[in-house]
Amino acid sequence: MTVAAQTLPASEAEERSSGDRQVQVTGGGRRAVLTTPLTYALLAVIAIIYIFPFLIQIATSFKTDSDAANNPVSLVPANWTTATYETLFGGGLDFPLWAMNSIIVTVCVTIGRVLFCSMAGYALARLHFRGRGVVYAGIIAVMAVPGVVLLIPKFLVVNQLGIYDTYAGMIVPLLVDAAGVFIMKNFFESIPVSVEEAARIDGAGVFRTFWSVVLPMARPAVITLVILAFQGSWNELSHFVVSAQDPDLYTLTKGVATLAAGGQGQAQQFPLKLGAAALMTIPVALMFFAFQRKIMSTAEGAEKG
Amino acid sequence: MSSRGSGNIRGRESVAGWLFTAPALIILGLFLALPVLMAAWVSVSDWRGQGSPFSSSVGFVGAENYRGILSEEGGLQTRDFGTALRNNFWYVVLVVPTQTALSLFLAVLVNKKALRGRGFFRTAFYFPSVTSSVAIVILFLFLFAGGGAVNRALSWVGINGPNWFADPRGVLHVILGVFGVDEAPGFLADNSLLSLSWWDWLAGPSIAMSALILLAVFTTSGTFMLLFIAALQNLSGEVQEAALLDGASGWQRFRYVTLPLVRPTLFTVLTLGLIGAWQVFDQIFVGTQGGPAKTTITPAYLSYTSSFLNNRWGQGAAIAFILFAIIVVLTVIQRWVLRERTTVPKRKRFVPADTAAVGSTR
Structure with a gap:
């Protein structure tokens, strides 16, 4: 919101809005800022859900079969092996x-x-x-x-x-x-x-x-x-x-x-x-x-x- | 351009036009148009996969193949087709609204101008869309294994997860079971459609299919999110600002400003989603091969197994045509329904009929 206000050419901004409106817009901007922590938290959770499977995929490829079965969530193999790639x-x-x-x-x-x-x-x-x-x-x-x-x-x-x-x-x-x-x-x-x-x-x-x-x-x-x-x-x-x-x-x-x-x-x-x-x-x-x-x-x- | 062209140039252009389009026309004709005609013949023939379907030993059987699929009471093929339709129906019912809502939600979230790390979030949400279905299915087989990561995560919150890909129970049956309804009420068990009792139709997606539904939402939401982002960027900030000045809440702004303006994209996403969701094949081929207990066979996969594995080519081709018809009909219905409802917004429903008519001709 603030970015938009800044990039607006000055003449145009003057032409279209009274000072009174400018105040209102900033008010709106503040409200938007207030909602952000929640937005970030939500986005972070969703991003983890989207990315984590791929990390598990890579980590598991360096595990042994039994390690993969016993610790399916862990991102660190108990004992690293490149057997997968050798095979x-x-x-x-x-x-x-x-x-x-x-x-x-x-x-x-x-x-x-x-x-x-x-x-x-x-x-x-x-x-x-x-x-x-x-x-x-x-x-x-x-x-x-x-x-x-x-x-x-x-x-x-x-x-x-x-x-x-x-x-x-x-x-x-x-x-x-x-x-x-x-x-x-x-x-x-x-x-x-x-x-x-x-x-x-x-x-x-x-x-x-x-x-x-x-x-x-x-x-x-x-x-x-x-x-x-x-x-x-x-x-x-x-x-x-x-x-x-x-x-x-x-x-x-x-x-x-x-x-x-x-x-x-x-x-x-x-x-x-x-x-x-x-x-x-x-x-x-x-x-x-x-x-x-x-x-x-x-x-x-x-x-x- | 036309004002400038002399006869000579026009003639050369004509030749060039056909030359330039020839490769595309030949390949599309040979591998898209012609095959449809050949399959139309096979679907009314008794070809069993040996030799050419056009040899003289192949006979015309009329609608026999279609009859075998659609109306052979108690027949295995009819029952399989009914099961496949049932499975895919629940898949569509759950996948299409979920992926549409989720992708719109993600788009609204990452479209905020002030958001830091927008690029990162977009990348994260879109990445599953670029990876191959084979790789994703393998990943999901692992995540949703009996002792896999998903069940491990569920156990942290005290939930004892099912053995996803081995569980043929219908989700609705499971829910009804919780309320003590374990057996089909008489009229549901006695009536059947395509050799499948009404009770079985109402099973909902099996637990195994539910995992595939999650997979579909996971892989498609990113693509559709991009479409929605594009639409949102076309909206001018002024409209949102005006709504803000009028004191509209976040939800109101979404419902009355954003949603109507992204409506064309919503159409596109719903239609593409519907068409895509009726075509599940890769996930079944790689992941479940139709099991457990046939609860993940889909018409597309059944058409493949009927033809390639069981040599009933006529029925396989017939299933493909029925599936085609289903997709076309549902797409037409969907477009029609959505157009009716959205051109006459809820709050205008009670205006006189002639005003509403003017609105809907727009």
Whole structure:
């Protein structure tokens, strides 16, 4: 409240409020300040509830099985062990292979989505061609179809095309994301046409203009797309469940999921599972912290648009 | 742009337009539109997963698959589908309002300008949303294990926690049991829908499902919080200030100033939440595989097991279509209901009908 009052240009403030009102506003500000200790306490409690599970996850991955079972809340392992990570990287598990597959899929999907979504978004925003309205309506319609409903249908097509149990089957269906097209279209509509017009008048072809003028200008939206595509494909599970069954093609999500299902009933092996879960979270966490500011305002921008 | 274009440029643009959209169109068509048509055929065929569903040996069975799911009295498939619907229904009923209320609450809390550490709190609340469902489910399996962290924490306040993921008791049944109602009253036990007695429909979510409900709220509240923050930032401080000057209390300001202004976002969050909550799959696949006692099977998961594990592809596809229909219908109903109620605010309910009508056409 006080910050707002300070940043208000003096003339504007004078114009809009009498001195009497100013006093009132400060009064309101004081009331707001009074409520803060309670707000902070509440926020702190909620924040602990949100963060603590992840701390437990990391701590437990350094515990022994019995320690994890006996002291599930403790953040300090009774006797530190890196057995979890030795098993994951050196033991009988294919963890490195799963990580490799996840990286392959994520890189391909991210590149594909950036390229294809920005091309389609650009065409829908800027190029005039017959059928544009229909194409746009189609893409919006596709966005409305819930993904889980498509599990069996996707398998049918992948199987019919003969790409079941291949990287192609895992990657190609994810290469375009209707929401990504939508984001890029909105972005291109929000930037002025003058620069590309200049390029076009200078005789550059449509593709040249797109590649060397438009795409570099679209950097903020491209970063948004990269974040969404990376996070989406790294965390994807259901599509990989229906598009492949070969253990050599397991991604981290699928591999770790089998790990989770396998140990039930018998020895729980929670340190191992939690260690694997923690490791697979690292790339998205890094991505998140690197682009934190961007991600927070991305959602805001998307909602405005 | 149109005023400038010569025929030549227009022609080139047309070609370029189609070239630029071609990859997106081909992939979306091939992997989103075409599959729906193929699945429509499979849902009325007797394909069992061998060979191509389009080979001549596959027969047309009409609505047989749908009948098997929806109206085979006493049939296992009907009962499973009824159970899945029941489970997911309670899941939706609890998840959607809770995550919406919590995310709005968090957004209002962290949107205060004077708040120190806003960034930290936002990060903390949003972080669960970026991690993979697989990792979160594993974490919850550990936290909610019989002797896990949650029960340990509950024991500090004297509560003896259940063995969450192994407990098939319905929460409502448990509550009724506390009041001495342990058996179904006659009419509830005798009547059934989709081969599931009314009493079973009223079981509420199982204890195991409740843990998954908490998981869903934990992971989605951050995302929706961001949407609400965006909406709150669009509100001008002046309106809040004016309300403050008028002596409105904190709750009044929230109810009569903030809430009406974030209404469009509220629509979005409720709709997205509803659509998402009917699609629970990952959590079941990784965490419970439908157990205990089938109390966590959902239509999405049942569609998967029917097809991939039991080779009843026709029924699996039929379940997917029914689920699609449910989502579409509920979304339409929800939008309609919310629009009616919110365009005519409570305090205006008693104004003459024509005034109200003017209000609702806005």
